[in-house]
Amino acid sequence: MELLPLYLSAKLATVATLILIVIAAPLAYWLTNFSWPGKSFVEALVNLPIALPPTVIGFYLLFILGPKGSVGLVWESLFGGPLLFTFTGIVIASIFYSLPFAIQPIKASFEKIDPRLKESAYVLGLSPAATFFRVIVPNSINGIAAAAILVFLHTMGAFGVVLMVGGSIAGETRVASIAIYEAVEAMQYEKAWALSLAFIPISYCFLLLVNNLTRK
């Protein structure tokens, strides 16, 4: 079995998940605890990737991350290389694509925390940021871990977005889902079977873990 696409998928999912948790946790806290005019618009925008077909997201990202797109231009001027068809490009695309899948479960676990804990921290002198790190995060660690696993699995399975932004470059952007698709197209069913089968135990074990984490 060709392991490189599986390794790439796991690497992509790990990097994207780590970055996403760091972005999503404070964002979810902000959305849960603070009100400001236009909040619902921001919330809908953050959740948009849930409602859009992955190819549509990929299509827009192709332009934004491309050499003439705003992000692509800034990236090229800073690092001298392109974003499209690179591993970094598909990491950025996956972050956009999976953001709501990280935000939603983290937000749900923040909402479960008794608001009096936050007040208790405030009257004990903690700033909102210190309250976030010393009270909110430790008390929703299971929810955050569950979100990380869900995002990891979601990114492992990403296809449309990755294909649009990354194409299929062996060792760089040809992740397992794309390798399976190409194997089927080339009628290499054995290869497709092997790669597909590898997903089942991984996904199953991770989902078991999510169930255990969210039950507590």
Next chain:
Amino acid sequence: MGLTAVLKKKTKFFTIDVELSCPDGETLALIGPSGSGKTTIIRMLAGLITPDEGRIVYRDRVFFDSARGVNLSPQKRKLGYVFQDYSLFPHLTLYGNTAFAAQDRRDVGPLMGFFGLTALRDRKPNEVSGGERQRCAVCQALARNPQLLLLDEPFSALDVVTRRLLRNELKKITETRTFPVVYVTHDITEALFIGNTVLPIVAGSVDREWMERIVAPATEPGIRAKAARATKLALAY
């Protein structure tokens, strides 16, 4: 000196309109039926709710002044606040909770010792009784070395015996401190026991007749006479 406050706040059913003061080293007990606005008052003192109008001054520090647009955050008021329940951090041990905002960690051990928590220091809040949790909540508030201690029905969820025990301990320790204590309760016995001054609050306003009515049929004439005055009650009940 001490704490003085003039507070106005419109709520759903009535308008809170009270004036209160509590000298350093004394305890002001706010008593009244459920839903009378006591908790809202103490939350306004803590900065968890903003009054519509008024002024809160502790010594020479203005916590809140609607006329001058001053409104210190709860963090800056340097308070100890004990909630009715659930205020301990579930992820920390009793020691971790007490030391959470302690000004001097060396105070934590003796404080826990005073409240009989030394043997339970490594337990989490869900592994101890309600009484032990509330003891720890008082420890947590005191360890911060607050300049003002606010207690919102801290023992009302406990059984009668534990409640009596805890209020004795609390009284013993607050008597040695120099800061004002504001204590909210709906239990008249508790208010008379804890408070140097008792302020009866009904529907958001001070109602001294209410307390007279409540106390009159239940207790002996000596207590009744003192309660009728409502303020400046310094009796051991």
